[in-house]
Amino acid sequence: MNKPSILVARAIFPEVLQSLAQVFEVESNQADEVWSAAELTRRMQGKVGALTTGSERIDTALLQANPQLRIVANMAVGFNNFDVPAMTAAGVVASNTPDVLTETTADFGFALLMATARRITESEHFLRAGQWTKWSYDMFAGAEVHGSTIGIIGMGRIGQGIARRAAHGFGMNVIYHNRSRLSAELEAECKASYVSKEELLKTADHVVLVVPYSAESHHTIGAAELAQMKSTATLVNIARGGIVDDAALAKALAARQIAAAGIDVFEGEPSVHPGLLKVPNVVLTPHIASATIKTRRAMAQLAADNLMEFFTKGQAVTPLNTVAGRTA
Numbered sequence: 001m002n003k004p005s006i007l008v009a010r011a012i013f014p015e016v017l018q019s020l021a022q023v024f025e026v027e028s029n030q031a032d033e034v035w036s037a038a039e040l041t042r043r044m045q046g047k048v049g050a051l052t053t054g055s056e057r058i059d060t061a062l063l064q065a066n067p068q069l070r071i072v073a074n075m076a077v078g079f080n081n082f083d084v085p086a087m088t089a090a091g092v093v094a095s096n097t098p099d100v101l102t103e104t105t106a107d108f109g110f111a112l113l114m115a116t117a118r119r120i121t122e123s124e125h126f127l128r129a130g131q132w133t134k135w136s137y138d139m140f141a142g143a144e145v146h147g148s149t150i151g152i153i154g155m156g157r158i159g160q161g162i163a164r165r166a167a168h169g170f171g172m173n174v175i176y177h178n179r180s181r182l183s184a185e186l187e188a189e190c191k192a193s194y195v196s197k198e199e200l201l202k203t204a205d206h207v208v209l210v211v212p213y214s215a216e217s218h219h220t221i222g223a224a225e226l227a228q229m230k231s232t233a234t235l236v237n238i239a240r241g242g243i244v245d246d247a248a249l250a251k252a253l254a255a256r257q258i259a260a261a262g263i264d265v266f267e268g269e270p271s272v273h274p275g276l277l278k279v280p281n282v283v284l285t286p287h288i289a290s291a292t293i294k295t296r297r298a299m300a301q302l303a304a305d306n307l308m309e310f311f312t313k314g315q316a317v318t319p320l321n322t323v324a325g326r327t328a
């Protein structure tokens, strides 16, 4: 019997590709070329499944050009690159990779918060540039982390991971804002208090964004929100580009309206707003919050398992939608 054909749209771990090749006829992109939407649509021809990352957009045009497609497995927990309602309407299963990256991403959120508050990259650049000629009492004096107030916007699994690190590891006062309030049990475990967004912005010493991207969360932080924050506050975005208005942030940082920011995700990435590249009080990283070998391997394997289980058992492991009458 012919194996089903799938597309692996980006380079992944060779051993994961090998496990897919046991079950599927695989066209892969181990050269990791950046494909245009037209090229991705063309490569999808004849494929019943695909493994994508957050960079590949699955939309109505691609779905209409590929009516044979039955499942697309995203190697990411975020899925704003998927038009899930269009996929459901087209009878295409969508899946993501929750849980396997939660703690690793929370670690990174904390690392970025620490680097931002304690001015680690800014001071390293100064040292590497040969500018360190003497020690002085206020050299790169930053903001306190332990004992301060952290405000977390988006209290899903990763937000809760950050809250636990903050409360239990750093004795921080944890406040959060979320679409829905956590159960009393989870709030107690995270030692977190629910507040309005306005209250959070006014009170937090460190604001951390972990909210999923959607039309409603677009520019959760813009000029008006930055104006509500303390002038000593830091802002960390490990959620998605577009959650922060990057142009407004660059302006606020240049004007020292807030003290500093740590940004891992950008509007229009891999392009970065030129204003952010100019200001010293921002730590910039290239969307690496889940990037440890162990976690990236687990994400790739879970995406592969979604494809394999769908075609061998009729059910994806971590589906995002329910597609009536669509089993393999």
Ligand code: DGY
Residues within 6 Å of the ligand: 054, 075, 076, 077, 078, 079, 101, 290
């Ligand atoms: C995720 O899993 O959503 C990360 O941001 C990687 O894309």
